[in-house]
Amino acid sequence: MTVRIGVTGATGRMGGEVLAAAAEREDLEVVLAVSRSADEEVEGVAVESAADLPALLAEREPDVLVDFTGPESCVEYASACAEAGVALVTGTTGLSDEQFDALETLADDVPVLYASNFSRGIAALRRAVREAIPALDGYDIELTETHHNAKRDAPSGTALTLLEDIDDVRGDAERVHGREGEAPRTEGEIGVHARRAGDIAGEHEVLLAGNHESLSLTHRAGSRGVFAAGALDAAAWLSGRDAGWYDFTEVLE
Numbered sequence: 001m002t003v004r005i006g007v008t009g010a011t012g013r014m015g016g017e018v019l020a021a022a023a024e025r026e027d028l029e030v031v032l033a034v035s036r037s038a039d040e041e042v043e044g045v046a047v048e049s050a051a052d053l054p055a056l057l058a059e060r061e062p063d064v065l066v067d068f069t070g071p072e073s074c075v076e077y078a079s080a081c082a083e084a085g086v087a088l089v090t091g092t093t094g095l096s097d098e099q100f101d102a103l104e105t106l107a108d109d110v111p112v113l114y115a116s117n118f119s120r121g122i123a124a125l126r127r128a129v130r131e132a133i134p135a136l137d138g139y140d141i142e143l144t145e146t147h148h149n150a151k152r153d154a155p156s157g158t159a160l161t162l163l164e165d166i167d168d169v170r171g172d173a174e175r176v177h178g179r180e181g182e183a184p185r186t187e188g189e190i191g192v193h194a195r196r197a198g199d200i201a202g203e204h205e206v207l208l209a210g211n212h213e214s215l216s217l218t219h220r221a222g223s224r225g226v227f228a229a230g231a232l233d234a235a236a237w238l239s240g241r242d243a244g245w246y247d248f249t250e251v252l253e
């Protein structure tokens with residue numbers, strides 16, 4: 001059965017990637033695409049006004065809306081989904097705790113799948129980090145992420161997810177965002193570094209060092225296509241499921 005999808009932020013970097021990737025898939029059909037700046041075609045799809053999203057959801061009846069926009073719009077579009085009974089896949093990062101709470105509440109009404117990163121490589125990196133930490137007890141940990149120069153939020157959503165993973169395994173640690181001046185490392189702290197340059201699609205490195213050795217676990221996205229493909233896999237998987245909060249790792253099981 002063909003899964004009917006809607007795309008928000010269609011004029012954005014990820015919105016365009018999602019539309020391009022969807023055009024290559026036979027299991028999905030794009031039935032609407034919106035952004036605040038409508039009146040354009042992206043990847044041959046007409047982009048309509050995001051202000052009309054509630055009406056468009058009711059009229060076109062997509063199974064799943066795929067969202068890569070901004071934190072406020074993500075919650076706004078999720079509310080429209082809950083109202084219309086449409087499932088939501090979102091990879092928007094930079095959400096506050098309150099915005100995550102709002103999304104989780106809306107998941108009482110419709111299926112919501114959130115992932116700070118839709119690449120399989122990051123899913124594997126997360127597993128590797130969870131395995132490495134207990135094997136390298138007491139080693140210092142530094143996390144570095146590198147993204148294109150237009151990224152708004154820092155640290156990246158993926159970096160925050162990796163930090164949560166580290167805390168889960170090792171207990172809550174102090175996070176030191178960059179260092180300057182007299183700033184010696186304290187035991188157990190995690191250094192967090194965000195670099196912004198050029199058009200880098202996304203790199204994450206978890207460095208563990210101690211006992212005269214170091215282990216660097218690094219993921220590099222070659223293009224945004226990997227995130228778009230993962231989000232569409234998630235949309236296909238989510239369609240028809242019960243209301244609730246879902247994770248990308250469930251899609252990969």
Ligand SMILES: NC(=O)C1=CN([C@@H]2O[C@H](COP(=O)(O)OP(=O)(O)OC[C@H]3O[C@@H](n4cnc5c(N)ncnc54)[C@H](OP(=O)(O)O)[C@@H]3O)[C@@H](O)[C@H]2O)C=CC1
Pocket residue numbers: 008009010011012013014015035036037038050068069070071072073090091092093094115116117118119157224227
């Ligand atoms: N989870 C993952 O795997 C990935 C997540 N991301 C995340 O996706 C998000 C989008 O990234 P990217 O595509 O590079 O960003 P862009 O700025 O290129 O695109 C964002 C799009 O969303 C719309 N938008 C932005 N802010 C708002 C807002 N406040 N209200 C309504 N619409 C808004 C813009 O369109 P317009 O202004 O025309 O409405 C634009 O089309 C970011 O949070 C990023 O971190 C990115 C890559 C992978």
Ligand SMILES: O=C(O)C1=N[C@H](C(=O)O)C[C@H](O)C1
Pocket residue numbers: 093116117147148151155156157158159201202203
């Ligand atoms: O903004 C981006 O580009 C990306 N954002 C996500 C994040 O914040 O982790 C995922 C990916 O790294 C690309």
